[in-house]
Amino acid sequence: MQPVATTFFFYLLSGAAILGGVLVITRKNPVHSALALIMTLLAQAGLYLMLYAPFVAGVQIILYAGGIMVLFLFVIMLVNIEKVQKQEQFNKQWLVGIVAAAALGVLFVLVYMKGESLFPKHVVRLAEESNTQEIAVLLYGQYMFAFEIASLLLLVAIIGAVVMAKKRI
C-alpha cells in the first residue's frame, strides 16, 4: 500500500525520540527517566516501521519492554529516590562535554555538506510482506556462524550470572 502522511509521522516520531532522550538525562527522578527512555525506544520502533523493517520494530518493542521493566525494578529496589533527588545531577565536566559536543557538531556539519554523496540516491524498498522470512533466511543461512557465536556469547553471560548468584554449585 501507499504510505500516508510520511513526513508528518517522521517528524512526530523523531521529535518524540529526541524529546524522550533529553528527558532521560534532565529528569531528576530516575523512574521518570526510565519512562522517558520507553518513549524514545517506542518512537524508534515507529521509525523502523517507516523504514519498511517491521520485524526489527517488533523485536524492538518486545525486547525493550522487558528490558525497561528490569531497569524499572532496579530503580525501585536499588536506588534511594529521595537521596538521588537531592544529589547534584551533572558532573560539571565542561571541557569534556564541549569537546564531545564539538566533535558531534562537526560530524553533523560534514554529513550535511556531503549529504548527497554519502547516501544512496534511491532508497532500496525492501519487500515488506516477506521481511521476516528474508531476515530468517539470512540469519540461518548466510550468517549462521555469526549468529551461533552471538548465541554462545549470551550463553556465557547466563552461566556467569548463575555462577555469581549461586554460592554453592
Next chain:
Amino acid sequence: MLDYIQGYLSSNVTPGQAGNVFWATVYILIVFGAISVAVMAMNWLERKALAHFQIRLGPMRVGPHGLLQPIADAIKLLTKEDIIPSGADKFVFWIAPLIILCAAFTVYIVVPFGPTHAITDLNIGILFMLGVASLSVLGVVMAGWASNSHYPLIGALRSSAQMVSYEVAMGMAVVSAILMTSLHGLGMYGVAANSTGTGTLSMIDIVKAQQEQHVWFFFKFFPLGLVAFGIFAIAMVAETNRAPFDLPEAESELTAGFHTEYSGLRWSLFMLGEYAAMIAVSSIAVTLWLGGWMRPFPHTLGGETWDLVFSLFPGLTFIGLAAIAFIGVVRMPKHPYFKIQTAGLAGFGVALGLIGLILFVPPVRDRIQDIYWFAAKVAVFMYLYIWYRATWPRYRFDQLMKVGWKVLLPIAIGVLILTAIMGVLL
C-alpha cells in the same frame, strides 16, 4: 458513496492492506465499540456465573436478572470521587491506567476476525501482539509504584515477576505453533496436506495455513499441538493476572494489589484494560490453535449443504438467546411490581430475535459467518476464565514461579524440539 461501499464489500483484503483509510477508521471504531460492549457483557456474565457457582443469585435488582447492572456500575464509577493519594507521583499515577488500556486495545489492530475482517494484517502480526501486550506490565508496575503505598508496590513487583516469567513459556508455545505453519506433515486423518514452504508470523496467514493443511494446530502432530496449546492456555491466564494466578491483586493479602489506591474512572480503566487483554490473548489462542475464523469441520463436512447448515448457526444462536429471554419472561413473578421488568425482558428478547432474523438474510449470513465462529471460540475462553476463578484456589508465589520455570518452560522447549523433529520426519 454507495458504489464506494459496494466496491469495498467485494474486496478480499483487509482495509489496512488495501490502504483504505476510511474503512480502516470504521473498522477501528467498530472493534473498539464491540470490545467495550463485550467487556460490559463479560462483566455481567462473570458476576452472574460466579454467583450461580456459589449458589447465589448475583445481581437481580437493576433491570431484569440484573441485565442493566454493568450500565449502573459504569455510571457509578464515572460519578465517583477520583482520589489521588498524597505523596503519589501524580503524572505516573495518571498515565498508568492509560498505558494498560492503550496496550490492551492496540493489539486488536491485527486480530483476524475473518479473512477480510481485520483492521490490518502485519507481516509480524503475532510478534506485534505479544510485544504490545507485554507493554501492559509497565502500566501495572507504574501504577504500583506511583501509588506511594506498600500493598500496591508489592502487588506490582509480584506482577512484574509473574508476567516476565510466564511470557517466556508463552513465547515458546507460540513458536511451536508458528513452526507448524511451515511444516506440512500429515493432516489429522492422514489426509495429505499441501506444503506451505516458509512459515509466517502474520495472523491471517497462520489461519490460512491451518486451512490449507486441513487441520487445526490443536490437533496437529497429536499430542504436540495439544500440549503447546495447554501451555499457552495456562500462561495466558497468568499473563492477564486472573485467578488462579491473580497474586498481584490477591485480596486476602494485598487488599486489591496494584490498583488499591485507584478509584472511580481510573479504576474502571484498569478493569476495561484487564478484560480487553483477556479477550486479546484468547483471540491469540483461537488464531494459533483453534483455526481462527474457520467453522468446525470445514473439510470433513464440506459441500454446499453443510455450508448452509453451518451458516444458520449465528441466527440460531440469537434465536436461542431470545428463547431463553422469553423463558425468563414466563417465569417472572406475576406481581404488578415486576411489570416493568417483565416488559423490559420481553423487549430484550424481541430485540435478540430480530437480530437473529437479520442474521438469516443470505448476504448478511455470508458476511457475518467468520466473525461469528471467531467470537464463539473466544467466548468459550471467556467462560473458562470465569470457571477457573470459581473453581481453583490461588497459587502461592513460590508455587507459581516453580510452575512457570520448572514445569511449563521445559515442557514448552521439549514440545518445540519435538515439533521440529516431527516436521522433518513426516
